[in-house]
Amino acid sequence: MKIAYLCSQYPAVSHTFVLREVNALRRLGADIDTFSIRRAGTGHLLAYADKVAFESTHAILPPRWTQLCLTHAKLAITAPAAYLSTLAVAMGGPSAGLHDRLWRFFYFVESVLLWSECRRRGIRHIHVHFANVAADVAMLTAHLGSAVEPERPWSWSFTMHGPTEFFDVSHYRLTEKLRRARFVVCISDYARSQLMTLSEPAAWERLHVVHCGIPIDEFTNSSNGDGRKGSLRVLYLGRLVPEKGQAVLLQAVALLSKRGHSVKITLAGDGPSRPGLERIAEQLGIASLSSFVGAVSQEELHALYANASVFCLPSYAEGVPVVLMEAMAMGLPVVSTRIAGIPELVEDGRTGLLVSPGRPDELADALQRVLDDPSLYGKIGSNAREKVILEFNADRSAEQLYARFKEELSDL
Helix, strand or coil: CEEEEEEEEECCHHHHHHHHHHHHHHHHCCEEEEEEEEECCHHHCCCHHHHHHHHHCEEEECCCHHHHHHHHHHHHHHCHHHHHHHHHHHHCCCCCCHHHHHHHHHHHHHHHHHHHHHHHHCCCEEEEECCCHHHHHHHHHHHHHHHHCCCCCCEEEEEECCCHHHHCCCCCCHHHHHHHCCEEEECCHHHHHHHHCCCCHHHHHHEEECCCCECHHHCCCCCCCCCCCCCEEEEEECCCCHHHCHHHHHHHHHHHHHCCCCEEEEEEECCCCHHHHHHHHHHHCCHHHEEEEECCCHHHHHHHHHHCCEEEECCCCCCCCHHHHHHHHCCCCEEEECCCCHHHHCCECCCEEEECCCCHHHHHHHHHHHHHCHHHHHHHHHHHHHHHHHHCEHHHHHHHHHHHHHHHCCCC
8 A cells, every 4th residue: 555645845844744744654654655746945944854855755846847748748648538537627616717727727737747656656545634735636636547547546535624725615625625535534623523514424434533643752841940930931833924813922922011021922933924023023012022033943843842931822723733732742831722623632721721812911811820820830731741642642643544544545
């Protein structure tokens, strides 16, 4: 059983969990080849593991144009029905504007290249994370493979994270992808419930919950210090984009500072919101309390978590964030928002604190509780680590996923 793992970009700084999953599955015996729609840039190769993954990953884009033209021409001549039916699937589905149809044609072009490479390697199943570009290409590739060789059908599957795809079901062709996928892995009960609304009850048995996990041994805090002593050191880690709510966090820090608390905030990660967030920090008068450190490697994460008092993720939209798992495994109290799948990881008052999204006052109050209540601080950190060990452990998750692959793909 050989499996292709396809990502829009692999490896990627913001999707390190995919790399961990691939490596964990390989240790269990899975035969996985990795593919990337676009070649990862050097900005994503921050750790040795990233560089190893980059060297062994086949990138579809940028293409070698001669090979692209020859592959398409040969397939169009030798299997015209399969070629045209795949093009029809690519261009069909919900009505779309000229821009969307142009991109769908690009997905078709890419799917033929992926089909050719997978066929050469003897791969007939493709798995992707997220129901986005890579899922479109995987869906078309599986259709093409089955159309070319009906006696040896191909298949594909995807891991559903959300929430982006839930915001525009038609654009992401989510209902069609649900129908065409062999099975779907959902990272949370929340994600599964959203897919249940888009499918008939008969299809629900193809929706399986397998939590994303982290390598517990890599996130163990050996520090015996009290994170409440001195300044309250708030850590945020992730992309700097509007839906992550960093502006609300800066407002909360400003409120704490006005209340007379000594507080500092570190924002690790990069993205289009960074210049605006730096201006907001200036306007709030907390620029001297705010540190924007940019993208960090996996090797640098441990020190950031170990030096923080509390981890805060004030998102408006999420799946089940891996950064929360990492912070919790480090025994670091976390404060986040009561949205989507987060309450399945962070139990309010037990493994962390949850607040309403978009409320800097509630966020400031929660951060202050962590600072003021030593019994709460210790209890949350201990419970949080236990929660991750039991339910969000990468080894356990990989075992569940590997068992799913073996059961679903026993005929390949």
